[in-house]
Amino acid sequence: MAKEMGTRDTRSGLALLVIVIGVLITAVDTTIVVLALPEIQRSLHVGLASIIWVIIGYLLVITLLATQLGRLGDMFGRVRMYELGFFVFIVGSLLCALAWNEASIIGFRLLQGVGGALVAANSGAVIADTFPPEQRGRAYGYNAIGWNIGAVLGVLLGGLIVTYFSWRWIFWINVPIGLVALAIAFKVLHDHGEREKRRLDYLGTVTLGLGLFGILWGLTKLTSESLNASIIAFVVAGLLLLGVFAFVEVQQNEPMLNLSLFRVPTMSPTLLAALFQGLASFSVLYLLLMYLQGVRGYTPLHASLLLLPGYVVGGVVGPIGGRLADRYGAVWPATIGLVVQMLALVIYAQLGTGSAIWILSGAYVIGAIGSGGFYPANNAAVMKAAPAGSFGIASGMLRTFANIGMVFSFAAAIVVASGTISKNQAFAIFVGTSKLSAHIGTEFTAGIHDAFYLSVVLMAIAAVFSATNLKQHLSSANANPPNFLPKTVTPTE
Structure with a gap:
């Protein structure tokens, strides 16, 4: 035995x-x-x-x-x-x-x-x-x-x-x-779960994919070209296709994204907080690496070592954030985590061509502490708000919204940061194919500041969405939320 x-x-x-x-x-x-x-x-x-x-x-x-x-x-x-x-x-x-x-x-x-x-x-x-x-x-x-x-x-x-x-x-x-x-x-791995007959949402996947692609294509073109009719057409077509996607989803029995979850009062702000946090945060690593390599002249290895303490601290803080969410509810740790991330972004926006480099490393640790508070707490908030029998659906929604934010964060940051110098020159700097003179370095740093201030605004929007759950949290003896899901929908993943 x-x-x-x-x-x-x-x-x-x-x-x-x-x-x-x-x-x-x-x-x-x-x-x-x-x-x-x-x-x-x-x-x-x-x-x-x-x-x-x-x-x-x-x-x-x-x-x-x-x-x-x-x-x-x-x-x-x-x-x-x-x-x-x-x-x-x-x-x-x-x-x-x-x-x-x-x-x-x-x-x-x-x-x-x-x-x-x-x-x-x-x-x-x-x-x-x-x-x-x-x-x-x-x-x-x-x-x-x-x-x-x-x-x-x-x-x-x-x-x-x-x-x-x-x-x-x-x-x-x-x-x-x-x-x-x-x-x-x-x-060592063996299937134990029962097979379930499921239906894939091909039309929803295609319309969402084409819609996101159209907007992203327009944004990425804007990093190297001036605004023109072609770029506008791609963005408008993308937005229209996202409208078609929303219409398609409400008609499906097993939609890719179950938009009826937005009728659950605490679900909408929690998912939108994840979306805007992704928009604000994913580009930060890229912007900091471009600052360290393009403006300050560090090698890729040296630049990565300067950011390493933040990742270590983030790994330690994450489980602590989860325990705080279990003990005090998810809203406070998630909202405070977003505010702490805003502080880090404000510090990044002050970096100049001669700033002490420990300031950047310290700010990255601060941002990691904020992320460690936000992610597990926001995940817990989604699971708490999800109707009974829809945890898999809610988890998939959370992943999708956060990922959409991450995808657009990258493109939006480059568009904004390239506004202070010529687009071709800015993009060449972004991908490391151009050296910076002192004059251009100062102007390019100003563009990076603009991108960080954009992230501050987006993170503030995420914090507002997260904080809207405070009223329900403070007044809650929250019963289980009503089940708004169509009866034909079965739990996913």
Whole structure:
């Protein structure tokens, strides 16, 4: 009996290791590529207006597919889909390392995004299938740690690889790690959940994807061109398609995004807080790296080391923020976390060409403390507001709104920051293909300040949305919210 229990514990430990590695390597690839953009652009002769899609394309695919691919797990087996995601991610990484031109690197990053979406959509469900209820909290905790470690490694490894090796190694390193983890997964992970017949929302996915693409295409063109009829047409077409998407979703029995959840009083502000926080925060890493490398002349490795303390502190604070949410309710930690992030953004907006560099590192730690308060608390707020039987749907909504914010954050920051000097020159600086004179450095820093002030405004909007839940929180003896979901809808992921 003892031997059998030991074998079971070993198998569970290996299963958790595989899941954490999957989350870790997908987290690495959300940050590591930022540091390699200049080298990728120079090596593959990628157009300045196209290099941004190496990052945006990856995020856009994950945003569109995560909720839908979770349904495939319900239909065909969560472990099977998780392992397929791992395999696709490894193949995508291999092909990215072998990319030979602009189209190939962007196309292979999209493929990598499909693998990342499969992993992200099914990892939580695999944990639920693999571990008994009394062990799931610990397993999810390790999963969160894996994501934080991945973000740290992405920055640190990106600096090391770009400084001392070829940019191709940022993709090569995923291959052996992924293959070992995949081999273990085949051995220790097994599907236990029942299959469910689900319906994919193809029309919703297509209209949302085209709508977001139209707006993003217009914004990215605006970084290298003046406003013209073509850019306006793309943005207007994108907005119209988002309207079509909203109309389509209310007609579906199993929509991609269940917009009826917005009728739950505390759900709307919580999801919108996630959207605006993503808009405000995702571009910060990119802007700071451009300041450190473009304005201050630091190497990618030195720049990444200056930001490392923030990631370490964020990994420590996150679990504390979760416990505070459990003890005092989710609203206070989430709202205070957003205000703390605003403080960090205000500090960034004061950085000049000769500012003491410890100020930037200190502000990044402050921002990490705010993030550690916001993320677990806001997640808890969404789960508390969700009607009974819709936790999977609500979780998918939260991921999608946060990811949409992240995708647009990148494009909006570059558009604003490029307003103080010529667009071609600004974009060349952004991707590291132009050196800064003292005069241009001062003007470019002013543009970065504008981008940070935009983030302050967006973060303030997120804080207002989060704070609107205070009234319900203070008056709550909140009963379970009413179930506004259509009767035909079944829980997802």
